[in-house]
Amino acid sequence: MAHERVLVVGGGLAGLAATMRLAELGIDVDLVSLVPVKRSHSVCAQGGINSVNALTRQQGDSEWKHFDDTVYGGDFLQHQPPVKEMADWGPKIIDLMDRLGVPFNRTSEGFRDQRRFGGTLYKRTAFAGATTGQQLLYALDEQVRRWEVEGKVRKWEFWDFLAPVLDETGRCRGAVCQDLVTMEFRSFPAGAVVLATGGNGLIYGRSTMSMVCTGSAVSRAYQAGAWYGNGEFIQVHPTAIPGADKLRLMSESARGEGGRVWVPRKPQDPRDPRSIPESERSYFLEERYPKYGNLVPRDIATREIFDICTTEGLSVEQDRLCVYLDLTHIPRETLDRKLGGILEIYEKFQGVDPRVTPMKIFPAVHYSMGGLWVDYERSATGGLVEGSFRNQQTSIPGLYAIGECDYQYHGANRLGANSLLSCIFSGLFVAPTLANACGSGSRAAGDESRLFDQEVRRQEERHRSLLARTAGVENPYGLHQELGTLMTRVATVVRRNDQLVPAYDEVCRMAERWTRCAVSDTGNWTNQNVVFTKALGDMFPIAKLILKGALLRDECRGAHFKPAFAMPGLKATDPVGRRQEAEQWCDTFEANTRRWLKSTIATCGPGGDPEISYQDVDTSLIPPRPRLYGLVGADAIEEVWKERSARATDHAGRAAQPAGAGA
Amino acid sequence: MMIRATDDAHAMTDAAGAQRGELVRVRILRQDVPSGESYWERFEVPYERNMNVISILQKIAAQARSQDGRKVAPVAWDCNCLEEVCGSCTMLINGRTRMACSALVDRLLAEDGDEIELRPMSKFPVVRDLVVDRRRLFRGLEKVEAWVPVEGSYDLGPGPRISPDEQEDAYPLSTCMSCGCCLEACPQYTKVEVVRREGESEKDFEARRKAAYDAAFVGAHAVSQAMLFNAHPTGRMIADERMKALTRQGGIQMCGNAQNCVAVCPKGIPLTRSIARAGRAATVWAIKRLFDR
Amino acid sequence: MSGESPSFLERHQFLIYRLFSLAGFVPVGAFLIVHLLTNASILAGDGGRTFQSRVDMIHSLGPLLVPVEWAFIFLPMIFHAVVGFVIIANGLPNVGSYPYVSNLRYTLQRATGMIAFAFIIWHIWQLHALGKPFGGGRFDAHEAASSTAAVLGSTAVSILYCIGILSAVFHFANGLWTLGITWGLWTSPAAMRRANVVSIAVGVVLAAAGLGAVAGFRSLPADSASHGHAASAVHETLPPSSP
CATH class of the missing domain: 1.10.1060.10 (Alpha-helical ferredoxin)
Known part of the structure; x- marks a missing residue:
């Protein structure tokens, strides 16, 4: 079975983790990446990686609580077994990365240091300076380089994944890719193909994502028939540095280390922020969320910052939306030691020292919770069956997805420092699955080469027709800018149906205009122009499914916020009225859960238009409960909710196994 | 790798206040194929506040015209993260090796006259324009x-x-x-x-x-x-x-x-x-x- | 581009470069120090008597002098020079693009190496017995001071000597600093800075000694014999203040 190769597309954390483990299992790997794998977008992750650890365990933490925080933070939209499995793997993944030489920060005793991140009350996050993602990626890059020297891995850097190749039974047999230097096409027959191609922030024009995050590979799989899940769930990071070419991330660790978010109480107070007295500052996150303070989950922080600038008009600047993120009360040495890297980024790109002057920040598109729908096989204990051919498999047999480009782990909202974990976990975990998939399907060699030839010809034709389009009138870069502006306006922090409907039509028109895009470079050597135009064309189907998913989902869940369907807090002040309102609130919540606690599944219809359906979510381990961060009357609602859950448990007559397991 | 035009009226950050009207002049040493002849080409792009060399190259890609108005192929270059952690966008900017993403136009103009010069790295074989192997x-x-x-x-x-x-x-x-x-x-x-x-x-x-x-x-x-x-x-x-x-x-x-x-x-x-x-x-x-x- | 099998030089590059570095320090650098300090004894103010006695001491080796010279001076120096030229040929100085002090020193190290090499050839031709067959070799061990003074009587020659000496001294002092890095004696930036101060001090002392000697020889009365009387002028023409 081992003479079949596996094709890994994408060399970020997930792709490299899978490659390393595959090589270890004796499988030969072809690793295709748009950029040298060491330059993948994973390097941008700054803050850290979550896992239960010896310290938090003694404070009452457990894998179960990590799992619970993750599904609660994700508003219960993720299937629970994969998340449970991930949380269970957390400690050994951190240990592994530690063994691989990641320079995690240390305590004075020489153990790994941890910090607290959003959405939890425990110091669960291991970190390496302010470049944890970079450090983790490098450790895996080094191991893969080692396997490359051994001859188990062959890297194809500066190659673009164009399409999966499916046989007549619909099974994926490999892929066709293109060399971005010589522009040649090549078939990659493979026992299994795994996409680890990350997010699609470029659909939003500017985001915190890298320039390769176009989502094109995922889009191509989607157009070939793979289902896309939860597309409308796009995380907007609360704190980014506004820039002309990119919105650069300011890590959540800035708040984890004590950074405070505030605005002057007087709109656009022109004074130097340092001279504004405490009494004239509004630390609005701390005021509204006393328990979590500046470390509320990302969707809430984002909405609050957005809201204080737009609705309340308290933006720090007149002509640009932003709030202060203040670290100036923390000693310089502490900042340099714990946050040096990210503060340098601010200083480098803004020319201001954040140790002295509060930073100006604003939310930016950051992470795609949604992605290719993938399957899993549930084990008896509620986790996953390791090595099952179903794990991480897309709706196309033989085609797998891991990392940010799957929809599996983060539900409606991702917790900070969970993405690095999900990427490494899914990469490691999928490897035995892929190894088992190799050689599992019978095949006839002759037919196969015909399949690949066909696909190569189709791709060559697409390429040629693009190059021939010199008489077109549309500029791909201008069109991309329009798409980004539109998507950012209607499908980020706040969504309204009256905006989404026309926006969908507008994107359809843009997709149509794309067919008239002219390429200004008609050569056949390192033609970035045509590669970009191709990727742009593949953004439209995804943009459409994001918009349509958002339009159809008439509720608020995680990162998807529709004010028209928000569930307001309680108004009554007297105990009886509050009780009554709380009962009603819980009724509405239950009804909403029945209606909307479902995965959005998009399939690509004719013309790239999505067909949306819904799929039940496996919430068998932790029953959904309301997310009440900072809601008025949260106490009353919680009380009612607890009574109801207790009744439900009694009725069902089964012990609350999951809750007990965590104790 | 991927190139993208900047967006000067972004809905979320509303970048305003750039000094409009002025043009930034750029001189780029180009080369079409490995071991081929290299040649200089000049470009002009509108100035924006807080602009870096990446935004210049993005604008050049979008306009695909040289200073004298000729239609030319966009300049090829490498970039990815744009925040100086991926290591892609190294080039010779005003004769010195540095990252294009953190090379701010204001500083370049202040240090070296009214034209910015971009060349590929000289110690690695050129693939095309500013892309090297x-x-x-x-x-x-x-x-x-x-x-x-x-x-x-x-x-x-x-x-x-x-x-x-x-x-x-x-x-x-x-x-x-x-x-x-x-x-x-x-x-x-x-x-x-x-x-x-x-x-x-x-x-x-x-x-x-x-x-x-x-x-x-x-x-x-x-x-x-x-x-x-x-x-x-x-x-x-x-x-x-x-x-x-x-x-x-x-x-x-x-x-x-x-x-x-x-x-x-x-x-x-x-x-x-x-x-x-x-x-x-x-x-x-x-x-x-x-x-x- | 390397061929199928690397050459001897390529296979033993590390060893050769380290020996090259070592040779620059001992014996070549050590000889430079001895040589310059010996010459500086002309400044003793006794009309060259001290200088003559030092020369006599060296020449007391008699027939051994030639093999000692070859083993400890000429061959190491030739080795250092040959490898040095290979190194220079493979480098690509770029001080125009990167005008940093240490880069300037890198470039100067190579330039002064070449100047010093040319100077030493010329110097040997002019004064050493080896130069005799070619019309040089004007140093007379029995008339050490006056024979040297006669050569340095020419202002042009003196200027060239000053350039040669300064090049050799810079090359040695700067080489001392880089040697410490090469061999790993000073590794942290702070240690490198401290070592730099020491290297500069060594350089200044040697430059003073070298230039002082040139001045000292030039100020000897033309007719003063090595065993003759001290020239009172010596004291008035002490070396120019240190560079």
């Missing part, structure tokens, strides 16, 4: 075995305990993003360009290319990585292998102590400290080898 750089990492030689990725407990001092010593070295600035500025690191011969098989060509890389100076980045892993409790278990690599042809002895590497490193990595440590380790190692053999 930096595979030799990664080959250097293979040569010095820049990795921790773990016995598989299964759960075998945590890594070794490491003091905060050791961590603080190692961390800066570990932030090396393989951008190649240290190599570009190094007077001892000279270009190696291997061209495939007529009728040469891919395998033979690869072997010849690697041999040519290995014969030349491995470079400051690789020396520093070797020191990083030789300091790691597990990494140092193959310290001898790395010392062998560092004392082979093209090893540490090629360093000429110009110390440009440390001066141009965008991450401020103490490369000369690593080089001196490698020198010390090589001294001790060579003497030990002499007497232990």
Whole structure:
């Protein structure tokens, strides 16, 4: 079975983790990446990686609580077994990365240091300076380089994944890719193909994502028939540095280390922020969320910052939306030691020292919770069956997805420092699955080469027709800018149906205009122009499914916020009225859960238009409960909710196994 | 890699207040194919506040016209993260090697007149325009075995305990993003360009290319990585292998102590400290080898 | 591009470069120090008597002098020079693009190496017995001071000597600093800075000695014999203040 190769597309954390483990299992790997794998977008992750650890365990933490925080933070939209499995793997993944030489920060005793991140009350996050993602990626890059020297891995850097190749039974047999230097096409027959191609922030024009995050590979799989899940769930990071070419991330660790978010109480107070007295500052996150303070989950922080600038008009600047993120009360040495890297980024790109002057920040598109729908096989204990051919498999047999480009782990909202974990976990975990998939399907060699030839010809034709389009009138870069502006306006922090409907039509028109895009470079050597135009064309189907998913989902869940369907807090002040309102609130919540606690599944219809359906979510381990961060009357609602859950448990007559397991 | 036009009226950040109307003049050394003729082309793009070289190149890609209005192919260049952690966008900007993303136009104009000059790195073969082939750089990492030689990725407990001092010593070295600035500025690191011969098989060509890389100076980045892993409790278990690599042809002895590497490193990595440590380790190692053999 | 099998030089590059570095320090550098300090004894103010006695001491080796010279001076120097030229040929100075002090020193190290080499050839031709067959070799061990003074009587020659000496001294002092890095004596930036101060001090002392000697020889009365009387002028023409 081992003479079949596996094709890994994408060399970020997930792709490299899978490659390393595959090589270890004796499988030969072809690793295709748009950029040298060491330059993948994973390097941008700054803050850290979550896992239960010896310290938090003694404070009452457990894998179960990590799992619970993750599904609660994700508003219960993720299937629970994969998340449970991930949380269970957390400690050994951190240990592994530690063994691989990641320079995690240390305590004075020489153990790994941890910090607290959003959405939890425990110091669960291991970190390496302010470049944890970079450090983790490098450790895996080094191991893969080692396997490359051994001859188990062959890297194809500066190659673009164009399409999966499916046989007549619909099974994926490999892929066709293109060399971005010589522009040649090549078939990659493979026992299994795994996409680890990350997010699609470029659909939003500017985001915190890298320039390769176009989502094109995922889009191509989607157009070939793979289902896309939860597309409308796009995380907007609360704190980014506004820039002309990119919105650069300011890590959540800035708040984890004590950074405070505030605005002057007087709109656009022109004074130097340092001279504004405490009494004239509004630390609005701390005021509204006393328990979590500046470390509320990302969707809430984002909405609050957005809201204080737009609705309340308290933006720090007149002509640009932003709030202060203040670290100036923390000693310089502490900042340099714990946050040096990210503060340098601010200083480098803004020319201001954040140790002295509060930073100006604003939310930016950051992470795609949604992605290719993938399957899993549930084990008896509620986790996953390791090595099952179903794990991480897309709706196309033989085609797998891991990392940010799957929809599996983060539900409606991702917790900070969970993405690095999900990427490494899914990469490691999928490897035995892929190894088992190799050689599992019978095949006839002759037919196969015909399949690949066909696909190569189709791709060559697409390429040629693009190059021939010199008489077109549309500029791909201008069109991309329009798409980004539109998507950012209607499908980020706040969504309204009256905006989404026309926006969908507008994107359809843009997709149509794309067919008239002219390429200004008609050569056949390192033609970035045509590669970009191709990727742009593949953004439209995804943009459409994001918009349509958002339009159809008439509720608020995680990162998807529709004010028209928000569930307001309680108004009554007297105990009886509050009780009554709380009962009603819980009724509405239950009804909403029945209606909307479902995965959005998009399939690509004719013309790239999505067909949306819904799929039940496996919430068998932790029953959904309301997310009440900072809601008025949260106490009353919680009380009612607890009574109801207790009744439900009694009725069902089964012990609350999951809750007990965590104790 | 991917290129994208900037957006000056962004819905979320509403970038305003840029001084409009002014044009930034750029002169770019272009080359259509490897080993081809290079030529200068001039461009003009509208000035914007807080602009960097990446935004200039994005605008050039979008307009695809030279200064004199001719329709030209967009300039090819490498970039990815745009926040100086991926190491992609190294080029010669006003004659000096640096990252295009963190090269702010205001500062460039202040330091060097009214025109910005962009050239590809000179120590690596040009692929096209500002894109160069930096595979030799990664080959250097293979040569010095820049990795921790773990016995598989299964759960075998945590890594070794490491003091905060050791961590603080190692961390800066570990932030090396393989951008190649240290190599570009190094007077001892000279270009190696291997061209495939007529009728040469891919395998033979690869072997010849690697041999040519290995014969030349491995470079400051690789020396520093070797020191990083030789300091790691597990990494140092193959310290001898790395010392062998560092004392082979093209090893540490090629360093000429110009110390440009440390001066141009965008991450401020103490490369000369690593080089001196490698020198010390090589001294001790060579003497030990002499007497232990 | 390397061929199929690397050459001897390529296989033993590390060893050769380290020996090259070592040779620059001992014996070549050590000889430079002895040589310059010996010459500086002309400044003793006794009309060259001290200088003559030092020369006599060296020449007391008699027939051994030639093999000692070859083993400890000429051959190491030739080795250092040959490898040095290989190194220079393979480098690509770029001080125009990267005008940093240490880069300037890198470039100067190579330039002064070449100047010093040319100077030494000329110097040997002019004064050493080896130069005799070629019309040089004007040093007379029995008339050490006056024969040297006669050569340095020419202002042009003196200027060239000053350039040659300064090049050699810079090359040695700067080489001392880089040697410490090469061999790993000083590794941290702070240690390198401290070592730099020491190297500069060594350089200043040697430059003073070297230039002082030139001045000292030039100020000897033309007719003063090595065993003759001290020239009172010596004290008035002490070396120019240190560079």
